[in-house]
Amino acid sequence: MSTPVETAQPVADNRANSNRLLQKARPYGLQFGIVFVGILIWFVFALASPLTWRNKEIYGALMSTVPFFGLVALPLTLVVIANEIDLSFPSVMAFGMTMFAIVLNSTGNVLLALAACLLAGTLAGLLNGWIVVKIGIPSLVATIGTSFFWRGVVLVVTNGTGTSLVPIQQTFLYPLLVGRIGIIPMQMVWMVVVAIIVWYFLNRHKFGAHLYLTGDNIDSSRLMGINVDRTKMIAFASVGLAAAFAGLVVSAELLYFWPTLGEGYLLNTLASVFLGGTSVFGGTGTVFGTFVASFIIGSINAGIVAAGLTGFWTQLIYGLIIVGSVSLQTVLSRRLRK
Amino acid sequence: MDYVLQMKNISKTFGEVMALHNVNFEVGTNEIVGLLGDNGAGKSTLVKTITGYHQPDPGGELYWRGQRLGRTSVAGMRKLGVQVVYQERALADKQSLWRNIFMGRELTNRLGVLDVKTMRSETQNLMNEVMGFTSSAITPESTVKHFSGGERQGVAITRALYFQAELIILDEPTMGLSLSETKKTLEFVANIKKQGKAAIFIDHNIFHVYPVVDRIVVVDRGTIAGQFLKSEVTMDELLDRLYRVAQTGSLANGAPANGKE
Numbered sequence: 048m049s050t051p052v053e054t055a056q057p058v059a060d061n062r063a064n065s066n067r068l069l070q071k072a073r074p075y076g077l078q079f080g081i082v083f084v085g086i087l088i089w090f091v092f093a094l095a096s097p098l099t100w101r102n103k104e105i106y107g108a109l110m111s112t113v114p115f116f117g118l119v120a121l122p123l124t125l126v127v128i129a130n131e132i133d134l135s136f137p138s139v140m141a142f143g144m145t146m147f148a149i150v151l152n153s154t155g156n157v158l159l160a161l162a163a164c165l166l167a168g169t170l171a172g173l174l175n176g177w178i179v180v181k182i183g184i185p186s187l188v189a190t191i192g193t194s195f196f197w198r199g200v201v202l203v204v205t206n207g208t209g210t211s212l213v214p215i216q217q218t219f220l221y222p223l224l225v226g227r228i229g230i231i232p233m234q235m236v237w238m239v240v241v242a243i244i245v246w247y248f249l250n251r252h253k254f255g256a257h258l259y260l261t262g263d264n265i266d267s268s269r270l271m272g273i274n275v276d277r278t279k280m281i282a283f284a285s286v287g288l289a290a291a292f293a294g295l296v297v298s299a300e301l302l303y304f305w306p307t308l309g310e311g312y313l314l315n316t317l318a319s320v321f322l323g324g325t326s327v328f329g330g331t332g333t334v335f336g337t338f339v340a341s342f343i344i345g346s347i348n349a350g351i352v353a354a355g356l357t358g359f360w361t362q363l364i365y366g367l368i369i370v371g372s373v374s375l376q377t378v379l380s381r382r383l384r385k
Numbered sequence: 386m387d388y389v390l391q392m393k394n395i396s397k398t399f400g401e402v403m404a405l406h407n408v409n410f411e412v413g414t415n416e417i418v419g420l421l422g423d424n425g426a427g428k429s430t431l432v433k434t435i436t437g438y439h440q441p442d443p444g445g446e447l448y449w450r451g452q453r454l455g456r457t458s459v460a461g462m463r464k465l466g467v468q469v470v471y472q473e474r475a476l477a478d479k480q481s482l483w484r485n486i487f488m489g490r491e492l493t494n495r496l497g498v499l500d501v502k503t504m505r506s507e508t509q510n511l512m513n514e515v516m517g518f519t520s521s522a523i524t525p526e527s528t529v530k531h532f533s534g535g536e537r538q539g540v541a542i543t544r545a546l547y548f549q550a551e552l553i554i555l556d557e558p559t560m561g562l563s564l565s566e567t568k569k570t571l572e573f574v575a576n577i578k579k580q581g582k583a584a585i586f587i588d589h590n591i592f593h594v595y596p597v598v599d600r601i602v603v604v605d606r607g608t609i610a611g612q613f614l615k616s617e618v619t620m621d622e623l624l625d626r627l628y629r630v631a632q633t634g635s636l637a638n639g640a641p642a643n644g645k646e
Binding site for chain 1: 436438459460463469471475476477478479480484487488489490491493497498499501
């Protein structure tokens with residue numbers, strides 16, 4: 048039986064959940080969602096082909112290939128949180144490597160070549176940001192444009208031919224980028240390093256605070272004195288820098304630079320960011336989500352092939368898994384955050 | 386009377402449109418000024434000129450505590466002590482309470498590293514002492530999306546108070562609020578006066594404005610159509626005059642315009 052005293056709860060208390068654990072977990076709804084999806088997919092794959100997923104080789108292979116796009120997906124999360132998008136990074140990967148190859152061939156200095164590569168990527172990213180914030184072109188359009196432009200520059204400069212990178216195998220750069228520590232490839236170490244750096248700036252630095260606010264409510268951010276233009280430019284520049292670095296990692300692993308470098312990474316990278324729970328509408332997103340989602344995306348292909356499905360079935364299953372896991376992830380995190 | 390802010394001959398044009406035309410406007414150091422006017426009368430342009438968001442056209446002069454101001458900026462005016470409480474859109478919905486409280490003024494060290502711990506505990510203090518949020522459901526980590534209109538206004542007002550405001554601008558703070566929430570907001574406006582600060586209170590609703598202000602300024606078509614000290618007019622007279630503005634666009638018929646004409 049209820050007395051009036053018992054029913055006279057403050058309105059706000061309706062939102063209180065008696066379960067303190069759930070309340071503590073609520074801000075991490077996105078992270079729990081993605082981990083759950085990851086484990087679920089792993090179980091499905093492991094059931095379909097137990098031999099493959101019991102072997103540690105597959106994990107070594109994933110750690111070697113996932114960073115190729117994961118390295119870009121991490122800073123791309125920043126751009127998407129700011130309610131923008133960057134589709135030009137595959138071309139920027141190739142542009143950075145073009146500068147690397149030119150400087151390496153003319154000076155023979157690996158360090159100079161590395162600097163030129165990273166500088167070129169950063170400048171390409173800044174150009175994207177500049178076009179978006181200063182000229183005011185939507186980033187979707189602007190970066191499609193710069194994507195064609197940089198690919199064009201690469202093809203013109205290289206005349207469409209590749210460059211062998213065998214000379215760098217004898218330098219410090221090769222083991223630093225793609226060496227192996229036991230089973231763990233160096234690119235995996237770099238992906239963890241980049242994830243920590245991006246996480247730190249997103250969650251513990253003024254830049255990240257401004258990035259979330261800019262993506263959530265840009266008018267209010269401006270009125271409160273936040274330099275939203277500079278915040279976005281930095282986000283775009285970080286994607287450019289990471290793209291150039293990822294391009295170098297891919298090329299070092301293959302010991303060859305193809306002018307088509309980066310093609311084929313666009314969708315994997317975007318899928319990682321969105322599967323990771325970053326909102327297309329800006330203002331939310333986590334580094335952890337993108338990190339885990341990169342591995343989910345990376346393992347889908349391997350999982351399908353290992354399960355014995357080939358040819359035309361691959362794409363179909365791939366699409367199903369992506370749509371299914373994004374839906375599952377959205378529903379799970381929404382329920383937890385409510 | 387000492388003025389915290391004075392505007393002399395302020396005009397603002399956007400292309401062909403003259404949003405403000407030779408406006409003279411001032412706020413005393415401990416004065417609550419009610420700003421009334423229709424949509425598009427120039428209230429927001431006036432406010433945005435004060436906050437440094439818009440630059441006035443050349444020829445106008447802005448004074449802060451008697452000092453002439455040069456080129457203004459949002460950051461510069463905030464440093465002087467101008468704080469704005471915008472309508473509901475002022476908050477970033479998907480962000481936590483503490484991120485909203487410290488929006489654009491995050492506590493950091495010299496390298497820009499956030500002092501999250503202090504910001505959280507400061508937010509908790511403000512919740513207990515200023516906002517009156519006692520429910521255990523709301524923590525500094527709560528996202529503001531699920532807050533009620535009154536709670537949101539409380540957050541925006543607290544944010545303004547926290548940063549040592551000298552002149553608080555309230556842009557339609559009672560819009561969309563329930564009766565009890567409106568009462569709470571009006572109590573806060575009265576509180577500004579008690580603390581010796583100044584405020585500009587913008588609202589369509591004369592019944593909300595009249596009780597808490599010292600002076601009422603009516604804006605119409607980019608000019609100051611007239612102003613009244615509260616001590617000089619009753620609510621009924623004021624309503625009568627406002628009705629005349631709506632009809633003729635002028636208060637010229639016998640309005641005691643505080644010696645400004």
